[in-house]
Amino acid sequence: YFYSKRAQINDYIVLNDEQAHHVSHVLRMRENDVVRIVDKENTMFFAHLLFEGKKVIAHLDQKIEDHTRNAVRITLLQGMIKKEKWDYVLQKSAELGVDCIVPFTSSRTVVKAKEERMDKKLLRWNKILLEACEQCKRSTLVDLKEPCLLKDAARYKSELNIIAYEDADATSEKLHRLLAKYPKISSVTIAIGSEGGFSKEEVSMLMEMGYHRVSLGARILRAETAALAAIHGTSFYYDM
Ligand code: SAM
Known part of the structure; x- marks a missing residue:
């Protein structure tokens, strides 16, 4: 999921409403399931999910090396x-x-x-x-x-x-x-x-x-x- 600000390891990021809906109701993810978060600097992280009522929070716990870019x-x-x-x-x-x-x-x-x-x-x-x-x-x-x-x-x-x-x-x-x-x-x-x-x-x-x-x-x-x-x-x- 994309995050509009700069992020770093150990940040807690609240997913926006559309992303929260997608995680909870479309993908039916649960506490501690893992998603990817990309910040505005295009740095990618693995994050564990936490649920607080309707709020879905991602805890960034690992930076991912970027393998998806083209060579040019x-x-x-x-x-x-x-x-x-x-x-x-x-x-x-x-x-x-x-x-x-x-x-x-x-x-x-x-x-x-x-x-x-x-x-x-x-x-x-x-x-x-x-x-x-x-x-x-x-x-x-x-x-x-x-x-x-x-x-x-x-x-x-x-x-x-x-x-x-x-x-x-x-x-x-x-x-x-x-x-x-x-x-x-x-x-x-x-x-x-x-x-x-x-x-x-x-x-x-x-x-x-x-x-x-x-x-x-x-x-x-x-x-x-x-x-x-x-x-x-x-x-x-x-x-x-
Ligand atoms: N107006 C043109 C005609 O009817 O002869 C066709 C334009 S084509 C639908 C749209 C664009 O695709 C072109 O401007 C060009 O940039 C690209 N294009 C389509 N076929 C191409 C080809 N064989 N080689 C290079 N560019 C092509």
């Missing part, structure tokens, strides 16, 4: 796509170990980021991410940024920066061939377009900013497939 830090710049697919990308990216997600709008995005509803949306998206992180037992949260324009999203650069562009004219380099040229890096940013993809001007703009154009294969993938294929391809390459 991955930032996903994802063009906004329709709701169900967007939620799917969030959930699956969290499972695949993405560290940061930057939603963007561009000339061909159909879904627009309406500011007045953004607070509510960010809450819902963060909840999806949190639940996915808990479910797959990763020890770090996903840092979700507010939606912005592509040119601003592109500033979230890493040591290697990639724009996935369907290979209409067969000039994009294959993802794994590009990665093979950068064996020692520790961070990668991957830009994936929305349903409408990137315009030529947008691809040029990103390339001028130092992005490498890559192909994910001969077929045109849906945005959500492309995102997950690129994330997995990258993390798998550096985990080998």
Whole structure:
């Protein structure tokens, strides 16, 4: 379970209402059962549970070494796509170990980021991410940024920066061939377009900013497939 403050060994942490309900009624855990707690610094602990009425308290008694991180830090710049697919990308990216997600709008995005509803949306998206992180037992949260324009999203650069562009004219380099040229890096940013993809001007703009154009294969993938294929391809390459 995630805890919003910094924690240390021997702390007693009161689970929030939703977590307490999950522990008591969904998992039917009892006194002294063990859970994992991750604090805001992404440090993970084993904790014993104590029950005081409806209150569930976790006593942190052992720090856990972090085995769930990918060998590279991955930032996903994802063009906004329709709701169900967007939620799917969030959930699956969290499972695949993405560290940061930057939603963007561009000339061909159909879904627009309406500011007045953004607070509510960010809450819902963060909840999806949190639940996915808990479910797959990763020890770090996903840092979700507010939606912005592509040119601003592109500033979230890493040591290697990639724009996935369907290979209409067969000039994009294959993802794994590009990665093979950068064996020692520790961070990668991957830009994936929305349903409408990137315009030529947008691809040029990103390339001028130092992005490498890559192909994910001969077929045109849906945005959500492309995102997950690129994330997995990258993390798998550096985990080998
Ligand atoms: N508008 C495009 C079309 O219909 O020709 C398709 C865009 S695709 C649905 C959405 C995004 O997925 C693209 O912007 C790109 O980032 C990524 N993508 C899909 N297939 C790809 C491939 N074969 N190689 C690289 N990127 C791909």
